[in-house]
Amino acid sequence: MLLYVLRRxxxxxxxxxxxxxxxxxxxxxxxxxxxxxxxGLSPExxxxxxxxxxxxxxxxxxxxxxxxxxxxxxxGPSYNLPDFTVGELFAxxxxxxIQLGASALILALLLGTLxxxxxxxxxxxxxxxxxxxxxxxxxxxPTFVIAPxxxxxxxxxxxxxxxxxxxxxxxLNKIGPVLxxxxxxxxxxxxxxxxxxxxxxxxxxxRTARALGLSDWSVVVRHALRGAVLPxxxxxxPAAAALLTGSIIVExxxxxxxxxxxxxxxxxxxxxxxxxxxxxxxxxxTIIFNLIVDxxxxxxxxxxxxx
Amino acid sequence: xxKRMLKATVFATTLALAAGTFxxxxxxxxxxxxxxxxxxxxxDPHKTSTVxxxxxxxxxFEGLVMQDKDANLIPGAAESWTVSxxxxxxxxxxxxxAVWSDGSAVTADDFVYAFRRLEDPATGAExxxxxxxxxxxxxxxxxxxxxxxxxxxxxxxxxxEVTLNAPTPYFLEMLTHQSTYPVxxxxxxxxxxxxxxxxxxxxxxxxxxxxxxxxxxxxxVKNPKFHDADSVKIDTVNYIPTEDRSTAIKRFEAGELxxxxxxxxxxxxxxxxxxxxxxxxxxxxxxxxYSIKTDKAPWDNVELRNAISMAIDRDFLAEKVWxxxxxxxxxxxxxxxxxxxxxxxxxxxxxxxxxxxEAKKILEKLGYTPEKxxxxxxxxxxxxxxxxxxxxxxEQLKPLGVEVTLLNTxxxxxxxxxxxxxxxxxxxxxxxxxxxxxxxxxxISRKASGNNYSNYDSPKFEExxxxxxxxxxxxxxxxxDLAEAERVLIDDVGQIPLLYYSYKNLVSxxxxxxxxxxxxxxxxxxxxxx
Numbered sequence: 001m002l003l004y005v006l007r008r009x010x011x012x013x014x015x016x017x018x019x020x021x022x023x024x025x026x027x028x029x030x031x032x033x034x035x036x037x038x039x040g041l042s043p044e045x046x047x048x049x050x051x052x053x054x055x056x057x058x059x060x061x062x063x064x065x066x067x068x069x070x071x072x073x074x075x076g077p078s079y080n081l082p083d084f085t086v087g088e089l090f091a092x093x094x095x096x097x098i099q100l101g102a103s104a105l106i107l108a109l110l111l112g113t114l115x116x117x118x119x120x121x122x123x124x125x126x127x128x129x130x131x132x133x134x135x136x137x138x139x140x141x142p143t144f145v146i147a148p149x150x151x152x153x154x155x156x157x158x159x160x161x162x163x164x165x166x167x168x169x170x171x172l173n174k175i176g177p178v179l180x181x182x183x184x185x186x187x188x189x190x191x192x193x194x195x196x197x198x199x200x201x202x203x204x205x206x207r208t209a210r211a212l213g214l215s216d217w218s219v220v221v222r223h224a225l226r227g228a229v230l231p232x233x234x235x236x237x238p239a240a241a242a243l244l245t246g247s248i249i250v251e252x253x254x255x256x257x258x259x260x261x262x263x264x265x266x267x268x269x270x271x272x273x274x275x276x277x278x279x280x281x282x283x284x285x286t287i288i289f290n291l292i293v294d295x296x297x298x299x300x301x302x303x304x305x306x307x
Numbered sequence: 308x309x310k311r312m313l314k315a316t317v318f319a320t321t322l323a324l325a326a327g328t329f330x331x332x333x334x335x336x337x338x339x340x341x342x343x344x345x346x347x348x349x350x351d352p353h354k355t356s357t358v359x360x361x362x363x364x365x366x367x368f369e370g371l372v373m374q375d376k377d378a379n380l381i382p383g384a385a386e387s388w389t390v391s392x393x394x395x396x397x398x399x400x401x402x403x404x405a406v407w408s409d410g411s412a413v414t415a416d417d418f419v420y421a422f423r424r425l426e427d428p429a430t431g432a433e434x435x436x437x438x439x440x441x442x443x444x445x446x447x448x449x450x451x452x453x454x455x456x457x458x459x460x461x462x463x464x465x466x467x468e469v470t471l472n473a474p475t476p477y478f479l480e481m482l483t484h485q486s487t488y489p490v491x492x493x494x495x496x497x498x499x500x501x502x503x504x505x506x507x508x509x510x511x512x513x514x515x516x517x518x519x520x521x522x523x524x525x526x527x528v529k530n531p532k533f534h535d536a537d538s539v540k541i542d543t544v545n546y547i548p549t550e551d552r553s554t555a556i557k558r559f560e561a562g563e564l565x566x567x568x569x570x571x572x573x574x575x576x577x578x579x580x581x582x583x584x585x586x587x588x589x590x591x592x593x594x595x596x597y598s599i600k601t602d603k604a605p606w607d608n609v610e611l612r613n614a615i616s617m618a619i620d621r622d623f624l625a626e627k628v629w630x631x632x633x634x635x636x637x638x639x640x641x642x643x644x645x646x647x648x649x650x651x652x653x654x655x656x657x658x659x660x661x662x663x664x665e666a667k668k669i670l671e672k673l674g675y676t677p678e679k680x681x682x683x684x685x686x687x688x689x690x691x692x693x694x695x696x697x698x699x700x701x702e703q704l705k706p707l708g709v710e711v712t713l714l715n716t717x718x719x720x721x722x723x724x725x726x727x728x729x730x731x732x733x734x735x736x737x738x739x740x741x742x743x744x745x746x747x748x749x750x751i752s753r754k755a756s757g758n759n760y761s762n763y764d765s766p767k768f769e770e771x772x773x774x775x776x777x778x779x780x781x782x783x784x785x786x787x788d789l790a791e792a793e794r795v796l797i798d799d800v801g802q803i804p805l806l807y808y809s810y811k812n813l814v815s816x817x818x819x820x821x822x823x824x825x826x827x828x829x830x831x832x833x834x835x836x837x
Contacts, residue, residue, distance in 0.1 A: 038736070256522075
């Protein structure tokens, strides 16, 4: 098992290298640069700016310098926010995105699993249909509709929550964004859980367990749930990577200073170093969470062995 | 089972959420939460370019001259100044006893250092061109001579002298721009790139920098060492970036923002009904225009350009597309600059129906009809309103035999294409005044300007612009020259002005001293809150 983890971590290195290289050259293909804007700059002033950030060097040299800096943990300065380095921007924003994303994910996993199980146990009854209806609504209403509704209802009409802002991390400021992030995930988890639970309940070992006279609780929680939860685990990997690295829509609407918006803003602003930073962070999160998922598989399902 | 799982859910979520604390401002402290459409790029005066930075830097720093609540020029770090008879040497007497927030004196050397730093190519200042009017300014910035050669000097610690290339009547107005503010040499020498961070930043304005969380807030606190600190009413101002206009409106309504500097224009009617006097709209020095390639067939024909310009229904654009958040524009220089009368397009006083008939006649004469249409492409940068404007123009020109295709690209792509003089017909552009003078709007159509997206090249226009520069010593004659130059530009249809910008502020009734002006300038030191 340990050997397996080590091997996976080692293969992550060439993967990261390929991702970084591709991203570095792809963003340069996009027309324009960080210093194109409404108010045009004279060629001399633009040259001064480019020289300051080493953008006048040949591309291969810039690439070499970037890789070298990256290996030393230096993501470089942000071109469009020169008061900050990319590292500083992530140090400030990532904990915020992780906090919101993790809260949403935990909420989604617990509520989703619960709802899915309840639906499966009451298949084709009222409870089941309500869960299905809720799940369909949750996964089809986009976040940019849910978020303003939460703002209007809880912020303006009932005045229970602030409309937006991070408020230095106040509890009330987090509720709106967490709910918005969690709702679609709850829906997905509930549907996944319902399907796999129904299947699990029909399997032979459950029939055996029931025949042996085990209690309902024991059959569902100790035997059926264990098998049914596998699809949820594989869903959680990519979902966690996506949720923890922030959402541009939720962060923009609720004015949250996370990193989700950098993914889009940096690309639109041709802020090359910030684009690279976001690519590295997302790639790392994806690799790590996929690895965690695979390990979890082995833990939950005795049939899976990596040795 | 259900109960146990529910309990676990509630517990885990509370745990995950409860990592923060409640925020309560100290009692009796006056806090002004100020919505600002975007975060600043930088708080270093020499690295800024946008109006979003200008608002903040005006609070943090004090230049030689500043603007009052009505955007009129007032003494800043300089108490008084004299201009030599030939109009080229400005001598500023600095305010006695003025200090930086660290207690050290603001001296003439600070301005020498700041002006040199702005021009030094190593700084990479976007607005270095602001001081090209200073002798050797351009030469320093392009690396031809050393920064020490810049014609600025500290006669004594309280006297700062600047020598210009030629008389420049708008020089003082230019000095209100944030790029000419002083910076603290000792702090920069000691801290390097970190000098700009909260806690490090030494400033000489009414406020100092306390916190900066990108995309969240910038907190400025009153500077007790500021020379006019006694009259500053707001203790803390939080600049809150409000990129999402709809959220900004809701936050304003909920009292989370005291003012905001933009609105979602598509909701104009509702906003007017809901906010009444709190919504303030008025003329702002900015022009929304289309650049038309004047050196590319068939657009090299003045008559054709004029027909296109004439056929565009600007009233419709202003009222329907922009919901009266813009005004119909017929000149490059918007109204609002004292002593200057803009040269309007000749057809400005004709009715739209007459204009269309006239345009149709010209197009028919040139052989274009709906059956045999003229093809034209409009390029614009991504924005719902830019798109709607282009679509409206497309519809307006169709019956006249002009078949318009639209091409949308993101902002960076758009402007890099324009800058590289790509192959286009018509492209959207906009210009906001850096300082209150017609020069800022006319200079962009000069042959050598990087912003001359029309490739407009008229010897007569250049001659008049040069004459205006030469007449720098006589403000009246100069403004007349500029008006004549604009007349040539407009008659040539060197650009197609469409709309004048407006400021669009939401101001809570609790806020006072947030006065309306064409520069949309509102220094916090003149604002108070009930």
